[in-house]
């Protein structure tokens with residue numbers, strides 16, 4: 027079976043994803059497409075890395091309560107965004123290697139991505155990277171942040187339960203509610219191989235039953251992770267679904283919707 031990974035990072039050059047190893051370059055993905063199990067990749071760098079320098083506390087939990095920090099380094103953001111656009115235009119062909127970003131929202135709904143970038147991207151992953159407050163309140167915080175994220179025209183909900191699962195197994199009703207919200211927003215849900223989640227097989231079974239689109243994502247931060255397709259195969263097998271019944275995600279550019287909750 028050929029697989030696609032719609033969620034991948036690189037760590038070379040201007041460091042569009044601070045967390046990826048420098049040897050993970052667009053060329054590594056290009057070469058992986060020549061042989062082996064890969065049909066397509068999207069390069070989905072962290073939007074916050076275009077906004078905040080590495081040494082200025084750029085991680086989402088460091089600005090969730092202070093979204094104004096996303097716009098505080100204007101010269102840095104403009105220069106890095108220009109380099110990002112040049113690089114993706116040169117590296118991606120829109121056929122097997124796609125342009126993208128991974129975004130999240132702050133407490134007030136501010137998106138971590140410059141809204142003007144929508145037309146330049148094939149795949150936008152929306153992720154929850156931080157849940158505030160006490161763990162007992164996380165299920166509510168998860169649904170609230172999810173609804174905010176889904177108000178933007180994102181394509182894929184990245185690692186849907188990575189944060190929530192840190193508080194224990196995700197309740198069945200939260201899985202179903204999450205999938206319903208994603209389905210209604212025409213957003214695919216992601217099986218993510220970077221940090222395997224014990225709820226993935228259950229999530230996939232519900233997704234197929236509910237007609238949700240499913241996106242596979244390595245969320246690669248290192249070259250070694252390009253062997254992660256084995257995880258996708260295992261989740262499909264564990265879920266008990268017929269692979270032919272899975273509605274796999276394909277990039278279709280969404281026209282920007284006028285309901286952006288921008289700053």
Ligand SMILES: [Zn+2]
Nearest residue numbers: 128153184185
């Ligand atoms: Zn992520």
Ligand SMILES: [Zn+2]
Nearest residue numbers: 033035128245
């Ligand atoms: Zn990622």
